[in-house]
Amino acid sequence: MVDRRDVLKIMVSGVLGLAIGGVGGYISRQSEVESLKKEVEALSKEIKLEKVELEPNLYIYNWTYYINRNIVDWWARENGVSIVYDTFESLDEVVAKLQTGTSGYDLAVVSDSPLQELANLGVLEPIDLKKIPNFKYVPERFKNPYYDPGNKYSVIYSYGTTGLGWNSQEVSPEVTAWADVFEVDRHLEKYKGKITMHTDTIETFGAALIYLGRDPTSTKDEDLREAVELLKKQKPYLAGYASTEEYMAGLEAGRFLISHAYNGDIAGIIYASDEREITITKNLEYISYTVPEEGALAWADNFVIPKGAKNIEAAHAFINFILDPVISAICTITVKYPFPTGKDYVPEELRNDPVIFTPDELLDKLYWTRPFTPEERAKRAEYWLELMAA
Amino acid sequence: MAIWFYAPFFIVGLYSFDMININRQIVFTPSLVHYSRVLSWTGAMGIFLRSLYFAGVTVLLCLLIGYPVAYYISFKIKKYKDLFIILFIIPFWVSFLLRTYAMMSILDERSFLNTLLTSLGLIDSPIKIMYTDAAVILVMVYDYLVMMVLPLYANLEKLDKTLLEAASTLGAGPVRTFLKVTLPLSMPGILAGFLLVFIPTVGEFVIPELVGGPNNYMVGNLIYEFFMGARHWWIGSALSMLFIAFILSLVIAYVRKIGERGLAF
Amino acid sequence: MKGTTPFLKIFTILVFLFLYSPIIVMVVFSFNESKSIGVFTNFSFRWYEKVINNPEVWKALFNSFWVGAVVTIVSLVLGLMMAMAVTRYSFSGKSILESLILIPVIIPEIAEALSLLIMYIFLNIPLGPVTVIIGHIAFDVSFVTIVMRARMAGYDKSIEEAARTLGANEFQTFFRITLPTLYPAILAAGLLAFTLSFDDLIKTLFTTGPGFKTLPLIVWSSAARGGVSPELNSLSSFALSISFLFAVFRLRAERRLER
Numbered sequence: 084m085v086d087r088r089d090v091l092k093i094m095v096s097g098v099l100g101l102a103i104g105g106v107g108g109y110i111s112r113q114s115e116v117e118s119l120k121k122e123v124e125a126l127s128k129e130i131k132l133e134k135v136e137l138e139p140n141l142y143i144y145n146w147t148y149y150i151n152r153n154i155v156d157w158w159a160r161e162n163g164v165s166i167v168y169d170t171f172e173s174l175d176e177v178v179a180k181l182q183t184g185t186s187g188y189d190l191a192v193v194s195d196s197p198l199q200e201l202a203n204l205g206v207l208e209p210i211d212l213k214k215i216p217n218f219k220y221v222p223e224r225f226k227n228p229y230y231d232p233g234n235k236y237s238v239i240y241s242y243g244t245t246g247l248g249w250n251s252q253e254v255s256p257e258v259t260a261w262a263d264v265f266e267v268d269r270h271l272e273k274y275k276g277k278i279t280m281h282t283d284t285i286e287t288f289g290a291a292l293i294y295l296g297r298d299p300t301s302t303k304d305e306d307l308r309e310a311v312e313l314l315k316k317q318k319p320y321l322a323g324y325a326s327t328e329e330y331m332a333g334l335e336a337g338r339f340l341i342s343h344a345y346n347g348d349i350a351g352i353i354y355a356s357d358e359r360e361i362t363i364t365k366n367l368e369y370i371s372y373t374v375p376e377e378g379a380l381a382w383a384d385n386f387v388i389p390k391g392a393k394n395i396e397a398a399h400a401f402i403n404f405i406l407d408p409v410i411s412a413i414c415t416i417t418v419k420y421p422f423p424t425g426k427d428y429v430p431e432e433l434r435n436d437p438v439i440f441t442p443d444e445l446l447d448k449l450y451w452t453r454p455f456t457p458e459e460r461a462k463r464a465e466y467w468l469e470l471m472a473a
Numbered sequence: 474m475a476i477w478f479y480a481p482f483f484i485v486g487l488y489s490f491d492m493i494n495i496n497r498q499i500v501f502t503p504s505l506v507h508y509s510r511v512l513s514w515t516g517a518m519g520i521f522l523r524s525l526y527f528a529g530v531t532v533l534l535c536l537l538i539g540y541p542v543a544y545y546i547s548f549k550i551k552k553y554k555d556l557f558i559i560l561f562i563i564p565f566w567v568s569f570l571l572r573t574y575a576m577m578s579i580l581d582e583r584s585f586l587n588t589l590l591t592s593l594g595l596i597d598s599p600i601k602i603m604y605t606d607a608a609v610i611l612v613m614v615y616d617y618l619v620m621m622v623l624p625l626y627a628n629l630e631k632l633d634k635t636l637l638e639a640a641s642t643l644g645a646g647p648v649r650t651f652l653k654v655t656l657p658l659s660m661p662g663i664l665a666g667f668l669l670v671f672i673p674t675v676g677e678f679v680i681p682e683l684v685g686g687p688n689n690y691m692v693g694n695l696i697y698e699f700f701m702g703a704r705h706w707w708i709g710s711a712l713s714m715l716f717i718a719f720i721l722s723l724v725i726a727y728v729r730k731i732g733e734r735g736l737a738f
Numbered sequence: 739m740k741g742t743t744p745f746l747k748i749f750t751i752l753v754f755l756f757l758y759s760p761i762i763v764m765v766v767f768s769f770n771e772s773k774s775i776g777v778f779t780n781f782s783f784r785w786y787e788k789v790i791n792n793p794e795v796w797k798a799l800f801n802s803f804w805v806g807a808v809v810t811i812v813s814l815v816l817g818l819m820m821a822m823a824v825t826r827y828s829f830s831g832k833s834i835l836e837s838l839i840l841i842p843v844i845i846p847e848i849a850e851a852l853s854l855l856i857m858y859i860f861l862n863i864p865l866g867p868v869t870v871i872i873g874h875i876a877f878d879v880s881f882v883t884i885v886m887r888a889r890m891a892g893y894d895k896s897i898e899e900a901a902r903t904l905g906a907n908e909f910q911t912f913f914r915i916t917l918p919t920l921y922p923a924i925l926a927a928g929l930l931a932f933t934l935s936f937d938d939l940i941k942t943l944f945t946t947g948p949g950f951k952t953l954p955l956i957v958w959s960s961a962a963r964g965g966v967s968p969e970l971n972s973l974s975s976f977a978l979s980i981s982f983l984f985a986v987f988r989l990r991a992e993r994r995l996e997r
Contacts, residue, residue: 142948147959167949172962175701179855182704185864187948284702323604323687328962338582391864457495457705464703465514471690472519478842478876481853484860497860542753545746559989564757566985568937570954571974574961575760578767578775581966585763588776615760618753676846679939683961693848700852710856713849717841724844 137397142167144177144191146384147328148351149241150405151417152358158404164397173326174283181389182206189392190401192240195230195383196285199454207236208388214399217406220424224443228383229451237385238402241347241420244441244449245286246379248334248349249341252369258341261294261375265313270341271320277340279325279333280317284467285452287314287324289380290343299380299450302459311466315473334370345382346372347420350438356419363416363430372438374445381441381449415439482717488710507711517695517712524691527606528675531613535621535670536663538614543625543662544655548634558626565619573680576612577603580684608684613674620673621666628662629655661731668727672720692716761978768972775966785972795956795973799980802936802952805867809874809935810928816875817882817927818920824883825890842880850877851944858945866947873941878931885930889923925991933984953977 141159147170159166169188171177178197180186184206193201201207212218212234218226225239249258254274263270264278271278280287289299291310301307322339323329327348333339335352350356355366386402388395404410411425416433421440433439455463487493490503511517546557564572579586580603587599602608632655640650678693696716700709767775771782789795823829824836842850854873863869897919901911917924939954946955957977960970 144948169948170959172959178704179701180865183859183862183865185862187864187866318687321687336582457703457707460703461699461705461708464698464705464708465516468514468520468690468695468698469516471694472516472523478879479838481850481857481876482841484857485853488856493860538753538756541746542750545750549743549746560754561757563982563985564761566933566988567761567978567981568954570937570939570957570961571978571981572761574957574966574970574974575764577961578764578966578971579760581775583774583776584966585767585776585778615756618757672844673846676848678846678848679958693846696848696852700856706856709852713853717845717849720844720846721841724840 137162137164137400138394139163140165140167141190141394141397141401142169142188142392143401144169144171144180144186144188146170146192147172148356148358149192149384149418149420150358151361151414154410154413158401162397162400164394172328181387184390186389186391188389189394190398191387191389192384193237193387195228195385196452196454198237198385198387199230201387202231202236203454206390208390208392208395209235210238210386210388210402211399212238214396215403215406217403217408217424220406220408220411222423222426224446225383225423230383230454231385237387238406239423240384240386240405241422242381242383242441242446243346243420244374244379244381244446245281245289245343245345246372246374247341248330248344248352248370248372250334250337250339250369251371253337253340257371258373259376261290261377263375264341264343265291265294265317267316267320271317274340275320276322277338278320279322279330279339279342280314281343282324282326282329284463286343286380288463288467289450289452290375293375293378293380293450296377300453300455302455302462304462307463307466311470314470318470318473335367344372346374346438346441347418350419350436353438354419354433357417359417361413361416363433374441374449379449381446381451485710485713488706489714491707493707507707508715511708511711511715520690520695521692523688524675524693527610527613527691528671528677530610531617531674532621532667532670534610534614535618536666539618539621539625539666540663543622543629547626547629547632561622562619569616570679572616573612573683576615577684580608580611603684604686606686606688608686609681609689612680612684613677616680617670617674620669624665624669625659625662628659628665632658664727664731668723672723676716676720764971765975765978767968768975770968770971773968775968775971785968786976788969789973789976794951795953795976798951798953798956801867801950802954805871805874805952806932806935808871809878810932812871812875813878813882813931814924814928816879817886817931818924820879820883821886821890825887839880839883842877843884847940851941854941855944864947865945867950869945869947870942870950870952873945874935874938877941878934881934882927882931885927886920886923889920889926922991926988929984929988929991933981933988936984937981953980 141164143155143166145168149170152168155166155168158164171180174194174197177191177193178201180188181191181193181201182204184204198207215238218234218238221239225242227233228237228239231237247258247261247264251257254270258264258270264280265271280290288307288310291313292299292301292306295306295309295313297306297309322333325333325339325342327345330339330342330344331348331352334342334344334349349370349372352367352370353365353372355362355364386405388398392398405414405422406424408425408428411422412428413425414420414422415425415429419433419439426434426440437445484493487499489507491506492500492503494500542561546554546561550557578584580600581587582599582601582603584599587596590596591599602611636654636658637650640654641647645653675691676693677691678697681689681691681694692712696709696712699705699712703709767778768785769781769783770778771780771784820835820839824832824839851873854869854876857863858865858869898911898915901915902908906914937954938952939958942952942955943958946952954977957970957974960967960973
């Protein structure tokens with residue numbers, strides 16, 4: 084067992100990009116997390132870091148509640164960089180801003196499918212992996228991804244699946260498959276008005292197409308026709324099409340019993356998540372998350388540097404900082420989404436929780452999305468509006 | 474100079490006629506493909522009709538609520554008439570978003586209103602109105618009621634009250650006087666109120682987004698989906714142009730009927 | 739209609755209750771000590787402290803003010819020019835211009851906002867305070883023009899003519915005579931423009947750039963994210979008091995106008 088002091092030193096040295104030995108997870112109890120947090124704050128004031136000179140302003144654009152903000156503030160303070168940290172609540176927002184090519188951001192987090200669209204539009208700056216020594220900690224499966232061969236424009240941020248979050252106190256039998264929310268005689272009728280599907284069209288069409296045994300990224304008319312008919316039949320039984328904020332609040336309050344959701348959001352309900360407080364105690368243990376047996380969409384969020392970024396150096400330094408295993412671990416403990424480089428350093432109960440870290444063998448079996456052309460997106464939106472009008 | 478302000482609509486117009494390509498270059502081959510595509514959607518028509526329905530119900534409720542109030546202030550209040558009308562307007566000078574939020578704080582399941590009613594034993598369980606169509610309409614009525622009352626009040630104030638007296642001297646009962654004299658004479662106020670409530674509500678985006686449920690999808694959401702979700706600016710532009718044309722034709726019809734003076738709000 | 743009067747009275751009182759109670763409940767619960775939005779436990783400034791200690795709120799408030807001020811000044815200058823053009827001179831295409839002025843007033847805000855965004859993207863203009871201000875001005879000018887035009891319709895031109903006969907040039911006439919006479923109308927239109935800009939959500943939401951937030955954006959993102967909360971109650975009440983202050987200003991300006 085390594086002394087906690089060492090963890091802190093490792094954490095601080097992580098900022099400098101120094102090597103870290105292979106050590107297991109040591110942050111285990113809440114009290115330890117608390118004292119650790121205090122020591123981090125104290126140490127961050129005492130220790131002078133050997134700094135690289137960086138330009139003073141860094142503009143970052145990320146999902147809401149998706150990082151430990153204290154860590155961000157700490158890095159900014161230590162490096163004399165002032166960070167403007169903006170957040171978005173849907174992919175539409177970030178893609179619309181980034182595709183202008185003049186968004187003004189130096190660093191953003193984007194999912195796999197729109198990432199390819201943005202790269203094709205030529206609105207991303209290439210990433211120089213030489214400036215990100217901590218890239219070596221990225222597990223092989225997240226290097227050289229299908230959506231960005233050779234990591235030309237992106238570096239992994241977090242990943243997960245979109246499945247079903249549900250209330251195990253109220254729902255029985257347990258939710259195991261998409262069939263539970265698509266077949267009237269399973270859960271649909273029984274929990275009428277308490278089930279939500281996702282607002283993102285890619286997710287909801289994806290779920291319907293997987294249930295139908297089709298390619299979830301299909302834009303063929305016959306597939307979409309069948310999917311939309313299925314969703315139209317399902318719609319009268321739903322409480323609605325909910326976004327992260329809505330289903331998290333709904334599941335927590337018991338208004339919703341089954342929600343089509345991202346795994347990390349459900350983990351965030353089970354353990355409680357925040358962007359500043361570190362907690363690992365369970366909050367609502369009766370909330371469960373299931374990757375349906377028919378399969379599900381997997382996704383990966385990535386750091387990208389938008390075109391026109393003015394502080395590319397600092398953006399690289401920040402990516403390197405977050406990839407540091409200890410920093411990644413702290414981010415995972417905070418937001419309950421998995422940061423892959425920090426897996427070995429998070430407390431055991433989180434590390435072994437399949438809701439947070441999707442098991443590798445499962446990840447291999449899941450579906451991934453792909454980029455769509457404007458025409459393909461419009462076609463899907465046409466079917467979506469048919470569903471909305473129904 | 475004024476033309477400069479129409480540049481956004483000009484560009485949206487170019488997109489809608491397929492005159493800007495994917496590389497943002499202007500091409501001189503106008504086409505109606507996007508219009509014909511949009512017009513062929515039955516789903517879009519359904520959403521459009523739903524928006525009309527929501528806006529229509531809102532206008533009707535505003536009229537039913539607003540008319541008695543305007544009538545009362547105009548006819549029955551002698552002293553402090555200005556004060557009453559000011560008291561009525563003040564909530565509407567507060568930001569639209571804050572009014573919407575204030576209404577959310579009442580409609581919420583955990584709200585004071587629900588707690589009060591439950592503890593008084595008036596209801597068994599909290600009223601579940603948030604995230605339903607009813608919530609959308611209620612909030613729209615709350616937010617736009619003033620747009621109905623003000624033109625009505627202005628109209629009733631200008632109304633020649635001797636006419637009403639004449640009617641009752643000639644033996645018409647109060648109901649008859651109202652139906653045969655007051656109501657027809659206040660038609661211009663009703664029409665102005667209709668327009669002022671209908672136009673913002675039919676294109677409403679924020680309210681359904683904040684308090685609506687699964688069936689709240691309206692024209693505003695549709696336009697948003699094609700611009701931002703599908704990022705197909707050509708179709709989004711065609712939808713916008715059609716919607717703007719619809720609203721403009723309403724206003725033109727109104728001006729034809731009332732004359733341009735009716736627009737000096 | 740003697741018999742209906744009590745009914746009308748009660749109805750009107752109920753409508754006033756309907757108008758004020760949500761606002762009152764929101765303000766009252768902003769002082770609630772507990773986190774509940776349904777049960778009032780104790781009076782406390784707890785949530786206000788949280789709001790006041792949030793630098794983001796102050797920054798947004800500051801942004802809202804300076805954007806509003808710039809928008810108001812530019813809209814007034816342009817609006818005054820347009821209103822004078824349409825009320826005083828006749829030129830070809832005048833009626834077209836007059837109806838064009840109306841368009842921004844009646845177009846749904848979501849269509850306006852997305853049109854602006856598309857234009858900025860098309861012209862490669864980086865998003866930020868400037869694009870927000872341009873968006874506000876483009877639409878507020880119409881409102882200013884309409885208000886001014888209505889007020890100018892009853893404007894007595896003979897004073898200006900008298901001034902000119904007495905040897906004042908165009909410039910002097912404008913600053914000495916026209917402007918002071920129109921002062922109440924300018925004040926009313928200016929306050930309207932400021933309020934419109936200060937309260938604007940949708941156009942700002944779609945045209946803002948990195949790090950630039952206004953007060954409505956902060957209220958919107960927390961309302962859309964978490965629904966009703968005590969902290970948001972106090973933030974809204976705080977914003978409400980600012981709106982209210984402007985309402986009082988506007989009221990006084992309108993009063994002056996009537997005299």
